[in-house]
Amino acid sequence: MPTRRRWLARLSGRRIRAEVEEAVARRAEALERRYEAIVRSEARYARAVEASNAGLYDWDIANDEMYQSPRMKELFGVAPDTCFAGRADFMAHVPLHPEDRKRIEDVVAAAFAARLSRYEIDYRILLPEGGTRWLRSYGQVFRDAGGQPAWLSGVVLDVTDQKRAQEALAESESRFRSLIQLSSDWYWRQDENLRFNFLSSQALDLTGHTGESSYGKRRWELSGMTPLSGSWDEHKAVLAARQPFRDLECCRVGTDGVTRYLSMSGTPMFDHTGGFIGYQGVGRNITERKRIEEELRARQEMLDMAQQAAHAAAFEWRTGEVGEDVRWSPDLEAMCGLVPGSYDGAYETWRKLFHPDDWPLVDAAIRHAGPSGEVAVEHRVLLAGGTTRWLQTKGRVSFDGQGQPVRMVGFMIDVTERHQAEDELRRLERQLRQAQRLEAMGTLAGGIAHDFNNILGAILGYGEMALRDAPKGSRLRRDLDRIMTATERGRALVEQILTFSRSSVNERVPVHLERVVREALDQFAAQLPHQVSIEPHLRAGRAAVLGDPTQAHQLLMNLATNAFQAMMPAGGTVRVRLEPLHLAAPRAATTGMVAAGDHVILQVADSGSGIPPEIVDRIFDPFFTTKEVGVGTGLGLSLVHSIVTDLGGAIDVASEPGRGSTFTVYLPRAGDAPETGEREIPELPRGEGERVMVVDDEEPLMLIAIETLEDIGYRPVGFTSSLEALDAFRADPRAFGAVVTDERMPEMTGSALIRELRVLNAAIPIVLMSGFIGTVGSARDTGADEVLKKPLSRRDLAAGLARVLQRGQRAG
Template identity: 35%
Template sequence: MIDELPWQEIFDAINDAICVLDPRHRIIKCNQAMCRLLKTTESRIVGRPCWEAIHGTDRMLADCPCRRSAASRRRESFNLKFDQRWFEVSVAPSFDEEGQVQRYVHVMRDVSHLAHEELALRETRQTLLTILDSIDAIIYATDLETHVPIFMNRHMRDIVSDDLNNQPCWKAFYHRDEPCTHCRDLQLLDAQGNPTDLHVCEAMNDEGTRWFLHHDRAIKWVNGRWVRLHVATDISAVKFLEQERRQTEARLRQAQKMEAIGVLAGGIAHDFNNILSAILGFSELALDDANRGQSNPAFIGQVLRAGERARELVQQILTFSRQTESEAKPIQVQPILKEALKLLRASLPSTIEIESAIQCDAVVQADPIQIHQVIMNLCTNASHAMRQCGGRLEVSLREEALSGEEAQKYPGLQAGRYLKMVVADTGHGIDPNNLERIFDPYFTTKEKGEGTGMGLAVAQGIVHACGGAVGVASTPGKGTTFTIFLPIIQQGSPVHMSHENLVPIGREHILFVDDEAPLAELGKEMLERLGYRMTVHTSSAKALYLFEQQPDAYDLVITDMTMPGMTGDALAERILALRPDIPVIICTGYSEKVTQEMIDRLGIRALIRKPLVRGDLGRAVRQVLDGERPAPII
């Protein structure tokens, strides 16, 4: 039985080093663990003060737990390094009936392993803090319920004050009265209380000067509660570089477009001369007949058709030269290719023959202006290679189905149906040493002043953006072949809605304003023949004065955009301020100032592109007066 074991045997079996002290701190009893610790026998330490026997000093320690326990009348302890080991030294006092210290029980427990673990934990914590403080990002943790910050790294501490007064993060960090926008809808825990996925978003700071990439997730803190860990990385440099790259690319694309326009100039001049010849010639013949009291509608029809061709050509030039963002949409390449070759033919010398085989009307997703740019670039490069000795330019367009093995020859392509465009020449070819560099920006073999070196790089970028690929093969002295693949999205021609031939009529009163007298007279005649009552002015200021006198006298206002003194948008704004319900139509030949934002802001009902055609004008007027919003004509 345990009660029958001798007291000394139990005392000596304890691994902790124990000794009993008298009120004067002299050792009166110790166990074998204490003897082993001090490397001596009990007889040699009994009767000696503890500081002498244990610590080897001639006086009591300043922080002696015996002295503290006598004062506090309870157990006192401290940590002591002894013989290269750490011990927890505890002293429990025992008192007699009069409350005087009768003895002390002095226990030394080896806690070296705990000290090492604590040291390792401190070192680990310090290492972690050092890493977090060295990261050039905002890192902090907040309580998931109160949103009060409980940790911040150095980068965050440098931004905010030390005294946060237990305020939620949005008030403590950003001086707001409510949670930040990107945090309001954060769901960091699901319905079962489990953490959701990492939430990532981009946002600018309140000043609008820096971009940050925010990461939020729920993590379990040291005390077991869930907290929100937030990491925000400054990505301003990347965003600004990206913005600069887009701007540079836009400038380069525009420069390359202008280079292509220069090549087109000869073809455009040729076409315009033909158009003007038809207009002038048939107008003279029609005037001769009119002077003799005769009428020849065929001559007038020729003038109208020539005018339509001129309008389409001007629209092409303006659209091609306009500095706008590309807009990919379903298009057919076939008509774009035919029109480009038609304009190109007039600008090429007669020594260069053009052969075309355009057989496919499939639809691809692309920007038509950019596709026109690619075609012109490849064709002008081909003509440049043949300008000295002449040759043959071959252009083909057809559908081709690529197998997986065939598609692997072109980076980024997969098996499928593609529109294949081939531009081949019989020129001098490309040196094999230059073949791999021809798509590099600014690389050119042309003489100084003959090219920017951006044409093929831009063309390749356009094709890749459409999900396609460009291939090239060349033999010096025999010619070069460029092959373009564009993924097909549908087969056949898109459906085009034809305009109704009949032009609707009306009897409303219209105020028509254009500073060009012939155009003002033209608008008046067109609309009067459709039944409308017309008041026409060539001065926007006089037109405004007239409207101010009788704002309810008119049912519609049509105004030119570019006019001296007061532009069309300014006139529309003044008129709508006087009478917000009156519909306004703006006519324009070409103006960068006319934007969708301006139209919506002013409340403009329709926008008509010059030159005015009676059918388009009549239909737009009728739709606006009937309360409809016609499709934009520009």
């Protein structure tokens, strides 16, 4: 029996140990699964935090220990390795905005004291480079068993963009509300079911109905609303097609019983997915306009009937034994500018009303009327103050037995407006022809600029490269300098044509006019033959005008060139005078009025053949020239007139045939120009190994750009085909650090290429080059970060590329 018990005991022990081991294994396996779940949860939490771009913080209140995540330190502008002794140390060193510091403390204190311990607060920090960053904190206070605050944990988000967007939206809405309130129209909006959900406050006064009475209704469901033309079905078809509509005219009876005429225009609205969300638009009360239109129609009808009945203003002229007299209707007195009832009936009084130049024509028409006796003649009459009025006289003449006119009955019609319209038509036709010539000039200028600038660009680029290796003082250096000088003159010629083709300057700055004139005269004197001399009298000092130094230079060069050519081949003296002038009263000039005030006058006189009086008013016309073929272009004085007009000035021309001509330019003075020292020429900005795409269908220009960029530290890749460049970029949009492209290329323009590149990489810095900036608009219009005008020097290209790369770095 004892043996059996011992055996049972051993058996039970082994069973218990097995069960314990199995339980321990199960427990270990459960702990391992739980640990793996915790690891996965922490990984998901870390990824979520990283994806949210939020900063984390945790404050052990009892021990005053704080933890800030790297992102939180970055948001607060604190170095990653910065440690703080506690929360007070942290609050003392972070750059909180002074206006927000107390508010943060108050919010945290309220969270400590409140039973609901969560809080949310927006505040600002001050950035080292100036400006502020908006942050939003979400926090929660955790309490111990006794209900006392133990930990404070939370997250921080950068909400600067959101705040700016809210401010911009609020400002935009404020401006929109202000415009609505100031407008004489009302604003309306409909939902996707075409039911009104908003009408501005002006609706009651303008329609006779409140906005609330129209809410929830479609336009054709509004009480008393009827279209003036067409039907509601036609309007519904437009709305069903989601098309805008304009000037939908309706009449509507208001709650006050008054019928009002209304005109409405609207446009459909779509959300960001393209889904239709309703219509919005404006409405206008056109009741007064309709009343005026009806009144005009009635007056026109009455006038037509009166003209048919009375045949305009009637008159009768007769002659007899007692002399000649004239009788007329009162309307004719008003037509001739007389006070009603003031005409004495005398023939001589009537005759004196006619313009002296026209009376012989009228008298001859009357006295030599044909067998029918009918007379029709147009003439002028003199009104008080010396003004004239055109009249058309029609009538029938009666003759005596000797064939002499003894009586004429007829009517007169005022045709002044028709003559004015004909004069205006002729003036407009002249302007149209002028505009067409200027438009052709602009088109020609664009073509010349592109083609010629490409040629000049190659000469300029290779010339600059050759100059680097040419020894100073050598014949090669001298020859290259002459090539560069000729290139600069060619570039100035293209700029002159472009300046003529546009009517404004790019940038206006105070110009030291005397300095520019001296430089231009030095350049001009070097080109003169021995029989022509210059006599300068420059006494303007630092007097400045507001404009463009290049235009001021062109102004003097063109006036001086015109004077020089007027004296050839005999020669003579070009006298140039520059001095300040104050006008106490306005003064008339050849090209307009000179305002009173301070001016700078530039006067260029020659001793040439002078200008015939009959062509003085044409010398500023484009292409007009009196010089023989091959000598004058007809653009010089046109350009002078364009520049002076842009600068707000006027030109006075004094000339006498055989005695020479004097051109006096009056330019408004803009104070004194600032003193400037000698300008230092900096080194070319260098790159840092950026890979730059260069696109230009002109291979010489592309190769110049490649070599220039290589010299200053870039890694350029050149393309002569915009399509090949696009394919290369599409293959790896991140392979290039910047793009430099020409605008005018055969396969795809530079602007079109930029749009495609922006789709692939919106942030890449891009420089656009063009020989005619007027064809591409501003950099914002083209999508480029900067637009450079060709031909480019090495410095132009290097500086432009450096600027866009620096802006890209700041934006990043």
